[in-house]
Amino acid sequence: MGHFRSFVDGAGFFFQGLRWVARNPRWWLFGLIPALIVFILYAAGLYWLGTHATDIAEWATPFASGWAHAAQTALRTLVGLAIFGAGLVLFVVTFTAVTLIVGEPFYEKLSERVELSYGDLPAGPDLPLWKTIPRSIRDSLITLWYVLLFTVPLFFLGFVPVVGQTVVPVLGALVSGFFLTVELTALAMERRGMARKERFAVLRRNKMRALGFGVLIFLIFLIPLASVVAMPAAVAGAAVMVRSRLGVSGPATGAPEIHERA
Template sequence: MAARVLTETRAGITLAFSGARAWVRTPRLLVMGAVPSIVTAVIVGVLLGVLLINVGEIGRAIASGVGVDGGTLADVVAATAAIAVLAASTLVSVALFATVTLAIGQPFFEAISRRVDDSLGGLEHPAPEEPWHRALVRGAGESVVTVAISIGVSLGLLAVGLVPVVGSPTAFVLGALVGGRLLAIELTAYPLARRGIVSRHERIAALRPLRTRTVVFGACVFLTFLLPLGAVVAMPAAMVGATMLARQVTSPSASAGSGLPGLRLEGGTHGVDRGVDE
């Protein structure tokens, strides 16, 4: 059991790094994928900026709400609460960033996913594409579900974060794991749709056999998103890893490292321009 967990953990990390390798080999394609990330990063950045400006007041309000007013203890509780609020808000901000970026950058991320599949042998029987209006409505509904789940979980993480000393680190780790799973479910939407796995419920069921691999991959992406400009750089690279994860989920013969050494996303008859236009 422990050996399998270690193997799956290593596989998840490998998937995350596969996107970084793709950046080195095909920067032009992934730069295009970074464009919608920049737009969303500005929006989310403004929201986080407002939170940072007011987080001190929020912490003091929470301290007052639990009956601690004045003195050193009140300062400690307020500081702990402020840190807990920031830790909990990361989950919501990452979920919001991912869902909005995937929505506005759909053509770019679809092109990246197609190129990954093509470079690794293509799909023998790709599923018919969902009509755009139906995909738009379904995607919007799934995005609302993802953000709603992240808000609910973040409230629980806020409560955990209020526990002195160990609360904030524990909340952060739990947030990365839960956020990683939510990210993986969102990122695999298009790659799995090409394989006939369309709804969110179907994706969750398809990813379940590789749960540890999925969570570790998503958690690596989640942590990268927290770095300065990390979300902008990592989003298109994450689509590379998500497409490879979709291949592994639907093809038992695919391994965590299959195709990585020769992965090429440019060239051939299906270049990025064609991928975006299709």
């Protein structure tokens, strides 16, 4: 039950972020700008993938050319759906990272404002934008690499009968949710002087809370346009979670632990 409570507690931080932006609509609109820009670009990419999924499936299955028409159509339809599904998951997983990079100045200000509403900002390192953006890009690429290490095998497992339609979607949501939390908490943790390895260590030790927060956001981001509307709330919720569970007021000398409930 302790793990379940931690999972639910993690999900609750998104609703805390949602309440914050609902009370501060100006900051919600401020956070919509980069999310909307990235969404339009991603939507165009998904539209192209959806209209060309059959052609890609045909290219990927040349061995089926000599099959009976019904079997060939069934296989390529299944492969086309799997390709589009993989593209949709990739959309959800990378949307946050790309939006945070594009909207670094926006979300940094939003995250700071959330923390200021709870008290003073932590006395962490004050780095210029020209240093933080390249670091954010590098960290996001490393995170994406980890995501692919999990999602590529899951993609192929998706073709396994029964398992591919039951176990794989759940595992995919858990993996995607955890890494969404990694991306969203990066702003508040970096403000405390925490490097990427330290941030990963904190979230790994508190994976149920990280999963509760990230899985809920992953599911919301699957809804068309919800990723745009919910992005400011997700950033705000991540700031609240880091602040209320870490309580670090300055540069970190080690990775503070978010204590799980027993």
